[in-house]
Amino acid sequence: MTAQDPGARPDWIAVDWGTSHLRVWPMRGGTPLTRLQSDRGMGQLSPDTFEATLVSLLGDWLAGIENRLPVLVCGMAGARQGWREAPYAAVPCTPPVTGVPVETVDPRLAVTILPGLSQTQPADVMRGEETQIGGFLRGTPGFDGVICLPGTHTKWAHVSAQEVVSFRTFMTGELFALLSKQSVLRFSMGEGWDDAAFGDAVGDAMARPATLAADLFGLRAATLLEGLSPGAAKARLSGLLIGVELAGARPYWLGQEIVILGEDGMAGAYRDALVAQGAQVRCVPVDDMTLAGLIAAREKT
Amino acid sequence: MTAQDPGARPDWIAVDWGTSHLRVWPMRGGTPLTRLQSDRGMGQLSPDTFEATLVSLLGDWLAGIENRLPVLVCGMAGARQGWREAPYAAVPCTPPVTGVPVETVDPRLAVTILPGLSQTQPADVMRGEETQIGGFLRGTPGFDGVICLPGTHTKWAHVSAQEVVSFRTFMTGELFALLSKQSVLRFSMGEGWDDAAFGDAVGDAMARPATLAADLFGLRAATLLEGLSPGAAKARLSGLLIGVELAGARPYWLGQEIVILGEDGMAGAYRDALVAQGAQVRCVPVDDMTLAGLIAAREKT
Structure with missing residues (x-):
């Protein structure tokens, strides 16, 4: 063709x-x-x-x-x-x-x-994710619950009766990128991943979100004093940031049906952290959602 | 000479x-x-x-x-x-x-x-600040309380009977530098300062530390939607980060005599935030403290 x-x-x-x-x-x-x-x-x-x-x-x-x-x-x-x-x-x-x-x-x-x-x-804004949400709702018109869009600026959107009722953006992805590549923590990071370190860090951060900036430096100290592995350090960094976010976003996800738009590693990390909290959550591929949202916009004209 | x-x-x-x-x-x-x-x-x-x-x-x-x-x-x-x-x-x-x-x-x-x-x-480490602490204790030998050393990696040290009993490092200064210069928030930052915006942000962050990553993105949104001034954005960014730190460091400073080693803008910001919490705090010039600590080391040999 x-x-x-x-x-x-x-x-x-x-x-x-x-x-x-x-x-x-x-x-x-x-x-x-x-x-x-x-x-x-x-x-x-x-x-x-x-x-x-x-x-x-x-x-x-x-x-x-x-x-x-x-x-x-x-x-x-x-x-x-x-x-x-x-x-x-x-x-x-x-x-x-x-x-x-x-x-x-x-x-x-x-x-x-x-x-x-x-x-x-x-005060909050989104630009692009609303089209993905529209695409998801085109395929699941009766959806009532919360849509999480992990990314550089992760979005949580409360959806009811086809409307986005409210939403909140967390800079978690950008913080991870800055801290793992540009801060003193870059010397502690490396290849690999450690599920247990991730899960422990999510729990620690949800229990004590206020000590985030100290727990972050603690990664560096653990590398120097305890030989924390680069993969465990990366997983723990991700877990601390996502854990604080889940504590802050609790009004969004607690007791809700949660859909994560995304299937990559970051979406999987959010899913694992939410499942550990007993949340009902499923991941949906995000790639098609933007096109589906554009089709929904075309159908409206 | x-x-x-x-x-x-x-x-x-x-x-x-x-x-x-x-x-x-x-x-x-x-x-x-x-x-x-x-x-x-x-x-x-x-x-x-x-x-x-x-x-x-x-x-x-x-x-x-x-x-x-x-x-x-x-x-x-x-x-x-x-x-x-x-x-x-x-x-x-x-x-x-x-x-x-x-x-x-x-x-x-x-x-x-x-x-x-x-x-x-x-797990925690310091290298350099211990000499400043030693210098302060050389001049104030009976000190019993908490020493705060604001910086890229702010230190809180509990001192009693001339000993550092425990300490905790917060990456607050490095987070401020990364966020204000390298993140999407750099487009919201600029010259100037706003004491009220700083104080409000400290209070907001101490009350709800878990929403830090959302409150950070909120600065960008407030710039786009409300025309938040660059100076107020910078003060609010600093206030959010210091507020979360004060919530996490509360076991260090609550009810203690607090000395801040430093007199620059960052030390002043910590002092203002602590005073607003009713804390007893004074700033001491840090420049002489390193030399005083080296002299104390010389006297010990």
């Missing part, structure tokens, strides 16, 4: 444009014809270079297009420093929310950028 | 050799003849370059020296990657602790490196 085959011509384009990645699906109804990707994320583009970047990546998929082709974009391309700002929609609301049109020079494109979500009290 | 004047010849040398600095005092008894300094810290030296670095910085101050001149060194020069490892002394003990001799090529030097302190449960 190629773009030259008229039967394979897209009738709309789905775009996930994050800080460090760009993924594009030429679509025919609810079916992707292919997936194109690039490392030209929003972080390295100025507002006037988005359109040319997209047209270049689409290439032949625009051949023969005569009327403006709907292009739905989610992610950081809608941030203030992105292609064009798509102001946040305030919760409670049902994602995906109607987007903001962007004028293009190329007459073959009709671009719309989906907004992120915001919350006033406590 | 110059080194060429025989009356000004040092009879020993005091050295503070940290990761990123080197300070050297040619001494006559308890009196420094001058202070020499360099940025050639332990972090940029290999074991075989320490001696030449010291001799070069001393220069003419070694002229006319015939017998081996005692040189007392404290700080990271005694770490495993330093000049020579001076193994930690376990608490409880009275700093400064007897040092470890280092052989030199230069026949005019008799170098001794002072050890740091270690603690088994919870």
Whole structure:
């Protein structure tokens, strides 16, 4: 199947444009014809270079297009420093929310950028994850519970009656990256993993979240004094950070049905920590969710 | 007064050799003849370059020296990657602790490196701060209470009967540096300060330490949604981190006489936060304390 085959011509384009990645699906109804990707994320583009970047990546998929082709974009391309700002929609609301049109020079494109979500009290924002949530809800319309999206900035969203009622963002992933790569703890880290060290650290941190900054330095001391292994140190660092987060996010997950969007190592760590707390939790692949959310947005138009 | 004047010849040398600095005092008894300094810290030296670095910085101050001149060194020069490892002394003990001799090529030097302190449960280490504590105790021999040494790795030490009984290290300063300069929060930070924002954040974090990672991201959200000023964001970041630390260090400071070794902005922030908690606290200049601790070590030999 190629773009030259008229039967394979897209009738709309789905775009996930994050800080460090760009993924594009030429679509025919609810079916992707292919997936194109690039490392030209929003972080390295100025507002006037988005359109040319997209047209270049689409290439032949625009051949023969005569009327403006709907292009739905989610992610950081809608941030203030992105292609064009798509102001946040305030919760409670049902994602995906109607987007903001962007004028293009190329007459073959009709671009719309989906907004992120915001919350006033406590102040919080998301941009991109709301589309994943919308994708999950498209497949599980009756869901009532909590969705956890592990990542650099892990999101916890309370969902009821198709709406995101409230959400909270924890910088746990970014803290892990900074501490394991840039702090004094980098000298203690290495390959490997230790499930027991992870589990113990989750428990320690949930019991005494206030001593986090001391328990962190304790990793370095344990390396120097006790020869703590690099893999155990890494697992313990992850466990301390996730444990403090679970203590802080308890109002979100306690007694709730929890879905973790993700299947990678980080999602597995959250799952293991929650299961150890007796929580009802399942992991769902996140890769399809962004596309499903873009399809849900297309279906709404 | 110059080194060429025989009356000004040092009879020993005091050295503070940290990761990123080197300070050297040619001494006559308890009196420094001058202070020499360099940025050639332990972090940029290999074991075989320490001696030449010291001799070069001393220069003419070694002229006319015939017998081996005692040189007392404290700080990271005694770490495993330093000049020579001076193994930690376990608490409880009275700093400064007897040092470890280092052989030199230069026949005019008799170098001794002072050890740091270690603690088994919870695992913890210090290297350099024990000399500052020893210096403070030289001037305040009857002190019974808690010494707080704010820094990249803030130390809380419980002191009684001239001994360090226990101590705990919090990575608060390093977290502040990483978050304010390298995380997504750097886009929210800037010049200025806001005492009220600092105080509120200390209170918030002491009340709910477990939501630290969410309150941190909340700074970014407040910038985007509410136009939080860069100075208030910086003060609030500092307040959140110090507040969580004070909640975790409560067993150290509650009901104790507290001395903060330091007078800079960070020491002032700790003082303000502790005073708001009704604690008895005073700040003492830290600059002299390292030299006083080295003099105390010299007096013990």
